[in-house]
Amino acid sequence: MADKSQKLHAIFIPYPLQGHVNPSVQLALKLASQGFTITFINTESVHNQASKAHSKNGTDIFAKVRDSGLDIRYMTVSDGLPVGFDRSLNHDQFMAALLHVFSAHAEDVVNQIIQSGQKVHCLIADTYFVWPSKVAKKFGMLYISFWTETALVFTLYYHLDLLKRNGHFACTDCREDAITYIPGVKSIELKDTTSYLQETCSTTVCHQIISNAFEDTKNADFVLCNTAQELETETISALRKKMSWFAVGPIFSSGFTDRIVSTSMWSESDCSPWLGKKRNDSVLYVSFGSYAHLTKKELEEIAQGLSLSKVSFIWVLRPDIVSTEVPNPLPDGFREEVAGQGMIVPWCCQKEVLAHPAIGGFLTHCGWNSVLESMWCEVPMLCYPLYTDQFTNRKLVVDDWKIGINLSNQKIVTKEEVSKNVNHLMGEKSGEAYRNSVKEVKRTMENGLKPGGSSANNMDQFIKDLKAKIQNIK
Template structure:
């Protein structure tokens, strides 16, 4: 019991993408409110983007406000090996090679400095997608906690890559296309619902090499935290639990599901509230394809025409680089004139503020995991338009398993007529009512999980007890 007076001190490091930074920041705040000291580490590039986005209040320390409320969260940055001005999106593969080969040396050096601080560092909570956590944690004698920001289904598919390879569903020139029945805790999954990297023919890209290393490394973690809910993925979590200590602690939201006091956005946010206030309850379709994925000009044009054919009000988040950072003119000529006051187009917004507005009645989404959880929390059904990585697998959960959404298109390519039809189907009529009924049930599951005696809260407290016991 000699350690009972020690205060846990965690170094936290999200993967340098918007969808990973958000849950990491909310988890840091939650752990700090339970007495943890947190040293939060963003890459210099991510920090620069967040600071630039907060044009009115450029603050070198994003947790300054949180500390004023008594939370012990320190903040620092680390180089990812590239200059801040380097275009990581345009030079994606070069950047990823750096993340794979160079980044760990910068992390090692920084952790070596942080471990000398007071109170002593006890654990490192790093993103599961990193390839180095077990090496760095072992070197500095820290508990190795892996934080998985996506659903357990996606984790277990990566975790069991060896089974997919052995059975011929991944890694050969002629992969099997039949249903997969042998992944522990997964009843059945079609090959089209695997993550995009597992459907690829070239399996030695830099991202594949990162995946192989990262999901070998996670098997050496002391604990795995997962941003999901026990009741939603119970079989998958139970099967993983037989291999390692895994805690379903999701959904990781800011307290009260209001805009976070800590800046999390990599882009400056447009305020949609005034426009939404003028629209009837449940009449607006929210459209966003997330912070990272790109799509084609063809798809954007067809979606735009589909919106013109219909009569639904909409807010459409269109990042200027959604097609590419070099092609920023992608909407059909005359689109904005034809929609007049029916639509609002913004480059970025605070998603939880928009989704929780009474005027929103549906969400056309790329199926990012944060977006799905936020939409469910707000009782909003989904139209699914997955673009890459885990989004195809998340679509399976939303449409096939939970029945809280529909597919945007059933054929290979999108047509404007189908877009208009699916939007109409989501926003009104019998299907709409059925989806709303299911999403309401799922919202209740999330609420119960986060209640004092709920599964996520119990798992979160168990994790804290287990960390303290291991110190």
């Protein structure tokens, strides 16, 4: 049996995308502060890109953390592709490598750690990996699945078999009526499910990943989720009847804007001098995240709509937002046209910008990290989802929590829609209900993280249950 006094050692492998690495780093820090030893394994590609953006990082992103007494070790591993390969431009090849090749590299690095004589109790890995339960079993570890998205998206994927059986997914002539049979979900329209569930073809590499990953996750000993119980009460209650499932979010550092570990994959512009000259709640923050792409037409309409709105804005415009082959996608003369109205930067520290008192709204793709950060900073949202879970997150933001509005129901957004909705969200009277609602949501999340709150209690219970399960392993 495991020694009761022995420190728990977890190997932690995040999914190699910015939106997954960020909460994984925060969870690693949280567990280390609870006494865990963590061996955090990044891919060489993610590490290389972050190191270029932060020359101070060196070979170990957790070096400063260890100086403060936390036991976090750091390693890198190949994802199966050359470090310089453009993963964003070649998305399907990247996903295929994660589906078919990465498991061998992950297993090899786990084996190295075990062979070095270290006692490892559990493997924490992103739910989207297709191999963790098998690797954990092979090396005698418990498997903790880390889900970085909402409970609603988790349960939709978890019940793929129900969706197939009822003709809402993976069939030649799928039903288009509301889905009413998923446990813990009263009703959801197909347009509010993830992009993968809306697609007619269900055999792509991403569909294979989702299907295989959720079969693997059914073998997890525990699931940790970056959401708050009060935000998705019924869905979480239903999931907890099926598995050891814990809502422990939002997983932020104790100081929201603290950056003791630099994980950004791009160098960041400082927006604070510009924001400091703006009045409170007057600036719209615009960002479509770290990975999603827009078409040139979409981007042009959004640009012209922002100009038309006359609202001050900060726009994070990644150089590859359309494609790495279209580095200057803005309309001719746009930067000059909005010089007094807007600030356009390639990347920034989103938490710092959202936390600034000048920010009054967020035009967002509805990535889950962005939604959580916006709620935490009490910033209402203008929603423009692009793919994957973002459509479901929009439903939660707009319909369930009423802390934002939908930018467009059309296939192609127009500049007139952009201007009208920006002004509606940012208006003193028209935006008041959203600002009030998001303050309530922030209070709920804050209470959940306090001692005795739902997220704090769930984290404590998870650790207690994990220790008990390890004690019972002979």
